[in-house]
Amino acid sequence: MKYLGIYLVVAISYLVTVLAGPAPSVYINDKNYEYYAQQGFTECYVTSLTSLAKKSSKLTFEPYVTDSKTGIKYNVGGLMADLTGSVATTIEVPSTLRSSFSISDNILKTAKKLKSVRIASTKDVNVFDNTFNGVSTDINIYGKGVDKMLRNYAKKFLQYNYPDLITDYSKLSEYDTRIYLYNVAKIVKDFKIDLAMKYGDNGAVALFLKQGTTLGISRAVRYLAIASGYSESKIIVAGDDIQHGFCLVKLNSSWYVYDAVKGYYNDRSPWSFFQTMNGYINGTLNPYYGRLYKSDVNTFVKYNAIVGCKEESFSGYEKENLVQWLSKNNKGNLA
Numbered sequence: 001m002k003y004l005g006i007y008l009v010v011a012i013s014y015l016v017t018v019l020a021g022p023a024p025s026v027y028i029n030d031k032n033y034e035y036y037a038q039q040g041f042t043e044c045y046v047t048s049l050t051s052l053a054k055k056s057s058k059l060t061f062e063p064y065v066t067d068s069k070t071g072i073k074y075n076v077g078g079l080m081a082d083l084t085g086s087v088a089t090t091i092e093v094p095s096t097l098r099s100s101f102s103i104s105d106n107i108l109k110t111a112k113k114l115k116s117v118r119i120a121s122t123k124d125v126n127v128f129d130n131t132f133n134g135v136s137t138d139i140n141i142y143g144k145g146v147d148k149m150l151r152n153y154a155k156k157f158l159q160y161n162y163p164d165l166i167t168d169y170s171k172l173s174e175y176d177t178r179i180y181l182y183n184v185a186k187i188v189k190d191f192k193i194d195l196a197m198k199y200g201d202n203g204a205v206a207l208f209l210k211q212g213t214t215l216g217i218s219r220a221v222r223y224l225a226i227a228s229g230y231s232e233s234k235i236i237v238a239g240d241d242i243q244h245g246f247c248l249v250k251l252n253s254s255w256y257v258y259d260a261v262k263g264y265y266n267d268r269s270p271w272s273f274f275q276t277m278n279g280y281i282n283g284t285l286n287p288y289y290g291r292l293y294k295s296d297v298n299t300f301v302k303y304n305a306i307v308g309c310k311e312e313s314f315s316g317y318e319k320e321n322l323v324q325w326l327s328k329n330n331k332g333n334l335a
Contacts (some may be wrong), residue, residue: 002015027261028065028074028294032056035065035074042187043077043099052248054085059111060092061101067221071075071085078102092118093125100124109134119143120311127153132174138195141204142309150204154227162187165228174251175271177230181249184228188221193261195243201308214261215245219308221260222247237303237324240285240295249274254335259284277334297334298323 002006013289017143023038023276037044064073073097088111093101101121108114114135119125120143165184192211199205203219206212218237226232239245246259256274262284263273277297285295300322304314
C-alpha cells in the first residue's frame with residue numbers, strides 16, 4: 001500500500017502538470033521594445049521593435065524591464081526580434097547586463113544597414129551557426145566580451161557538429177595529436193580567403209562569416225583547436241607581418257607551422273600537415289611572393305591580440321617579434 005500511495009501521488013502530480021500546460025506568457029513593453037517572458041522565469045527576450053527603436057542608429061538593451069502589472073523585474077536575456085525597418089548601424093550587448101544574452105539565428109541580416117556588433121558584456125553571450133548569416137562582409141564584431149563569446153561558440157559548435165574531435169590531448173601520443181589537430185583544421189578548409197574584407201583579420205568575423213584573411217582564419221582555427229581540448233599555451237597565431245598569418249603548435253618541445261589556409265591536406269598522411277619553419281618558408285611563402293619578397297623568420301611576429309578586434313584585452317603589444325618572444329620566454333624552438 002505504501003508504494004501504491006507513492007504511485008498515486010506521482011501520477012496525480014504528473015496529471016496536474018500536464019493539464020496545467022506551459023507557464024503563462026508575459027508580454028512587456030517599453031519605449032523601445034516588446035519583450036516576451038514566462039511566469040516563473042527570470043529572463044525576458046526582445047521580440048519586436050517600436051517605431052522609436054527602428055529610427056535609432058544604435059540598438060542597445062537595459063539590464064532589466066519591469067512588468068507594470070505585477071511589478072516583477074525580468075532580466076533582458078536575448079534578441080529574437082525581426083529587425084526589418086531598423087536603420088541601426090550598431091547593435092550593442094552592453095556591459096550592464098545582469099544575465100547571459102543570446103542573439104537568435106537569421107535576425108541580424110534583417111537589419112540592412114548594420115555595420116557593427118559590439119559585445120561589451122563579459123557574461124555569457126551566445127550566438128548560433130546562422131546568427132551572422134547574410135550580414136555584410138564588412139561587418140565589425142568587437143568588444144571586451146568577444147573572446148568569451150568565441151570560446152563559448154567554438155565549444156558548442158564542436159559539441160553539436162564534431163563531438164569526436166573533443167579529446168584529452170594529454171593522453172594522446174604526438175602522432176594521434178597531429179591527427180586530431182589536422183581534422184580540426186579541416187573544419188575551416190573551405191573558408192573563403194578574402195584579402196579585401198575590411199575586418200578580415202578579425203577572428204570572430206572569419207569564424208562566423210566563414211571567410212576572412214589568412215590571419216583571421218588562423219585566429220578562428222585557434223579557437224576551434226582550444227575548444228577541442230588543446231592547450232591554449234601550445235597554440236599561437238603568428239605571421240610574416242606582410243600578408244600571411246598562420247598558427248604554430250607546440251608538439252613536444254618544438255613549434256610546427258599549423259596553417260589551416262595554405263596547408264597541404266592529405267587524409268592519407270595527416271601528420272605531414274605540420275611543417276618546419278624552413279620547409280614552410282621555402283615551400284609556401286617564397287613561392288607565394290615570388291620575386292617580390294624573400295621571407296625571413298627573424299621578421300615574423302607573434303600576435304598577442306588573439307581576436308584582432310577593438311577593445312580586446314591582451315598583454316603587451318598587439319604583436320611582437322616571434323623569435324624574440326620564444327627566446328625571452330623560454331618557449332622552446334621552431335622546428
